[in-house]
Amino acid sequence: MQEFDVVIIGGGPIGIACGLEAKKQGLSYIIIEKGPIVNSLFNYPMNMQFFSSSEKLEIDEIPFISKEAKPKRNEALEYYRRIVTSNQLNIHLFEKVEKVEKQGDYFQVISEKDEYRAKNVVVATGFYDLPNTMNVPGEDLPKVSHYYNDPHFYASQKLAVIGASNSAIDAALECWRKGAEVTLIIRGPEVGQRVKYWVRPDIINRIEEGSIKAYYNSTVKEIEPHKITINTEDGEVTFENDFVLALTGYMPNFEFLEKLGIALSDDEKRLPTYDPETMETNVDGLFLAGVICGGMETHKWFIENSRIHAPIIMNTIKHKMELAGKNS
Structure with missing residues (x-):
């Protein structure tokens, strides 16, 4: 020894x-x-x-x-x-x-x-x-990942990004620029205040112009092979989905x-x-x-x-x- x-x-x-x-x-x-x-x-x-x-x-x-x-x-x-x-x-x-x-x-x-x-x-x-897990049905599906690497993988795919921190916002922007159809699911009322100061205006502008869809005050209810259901302020919303990046910390x-x-x-x-x-x-x-x-x-x-x-x-x-x- x-x-x-x-x-x-x-x-x-x-x-x-x-x-x-x-x-x-x-x-x-x-x-x-x-x-x-x-x-x-x-x-x-x-x-x-x-x-x-x-x-x-x-x-x-x-x-x-x-x-x-x-x-x-x-x-x-x-x-x-x-x-x-x-x-x-x-x-x-x-x-x-x-x-x-x-x-x-x-x-x-x-x-x-x-x-x-x-x-x-x-x-x-x-x-x-x-990773901080969401503990929802379908979180263990192969299409769900808590880690993000390369945006090329998500090109031409319907991608849900969960989170409002730097990692989630960076992923959303990069994947959108590579041709992904990106939906952000944010638990709080806004994009995180700790997001890099040169990135935060970029994501807000993309959301406001409609390039990236964002649901605020929302959480995931269930993930299925070809769709995802979330709880929003206006009730349940289900939409088509190919991949999920759960960047929840x-x-x-x-x-x-x-x-x-x-x-x-x-x-x-x-x-x-x-x-x-x-x-x-x-x-x-x-x-x-x-x-x-x-x-x-x-x-x-x-x-x-x-x-x-x-x-x-x-x-x-x-x-x-x-x-x-x-x-x-």
Whole structure:
């Protein structure tokens, strides 16, 4: 069994930042990622453009140069991949962590490929793995997806897009421009206020001119192979449909956090317990980093405001180890 000062679960931007900081502090570490480097970003839509400017996506003050002020997915993949390879970070890819157990002063981290031992564990797993489901009949049909990639797939098809956030609005516009007949189904009274400021007027104009049909204050009642039924302010509406993009948001893996012993708030936010001064949870030696800290408030933490978690955590671990050395 390999032993490290710290095991970092998650190889996204913040997990990578934690690895860089651990290396800088002289701590032995390993990053374990269940997919490719920055797996969540890899699964973003092919043409996605970030809300943040490139300098706000930088980690460890390594410059991020992009063609436009706000970089696109492929530029981010290149940036973070080069950081990993150039710094020779100790990262294991396509290796899912299945179990973490606290045994005395140590954690035993069990993956599908190996086992590791460490006094400290950092969870930086994000929230992109588990979609918020609608729990309606037909949601499991092959024509329904909670992830969007390429608009070409939906050309000349009747497409229902469910949601009012950036992902839903981007998909609606891109697919419409590729020739899809797009219908937006929005639970609230308007397009989301957090939609990118240069995109929101575009979708509103497309709706007002009738290019994209939108149902506000509406929810899905049932999805069938060739049609969809929704509940609207004016009653039930059924229309023909070929595909459904249910872009209703995502959530952290709360079951995994609870198995680790992390206390979650009892309200709908399900906020994990941690000390913002150290990022250490209620479990000694177990830390949180990145968007996972926000629970269901997935809009609260981004790369740009959670980069600071890496030095906070590694400074805390280094200090604790130094104290333990003095007292031994």
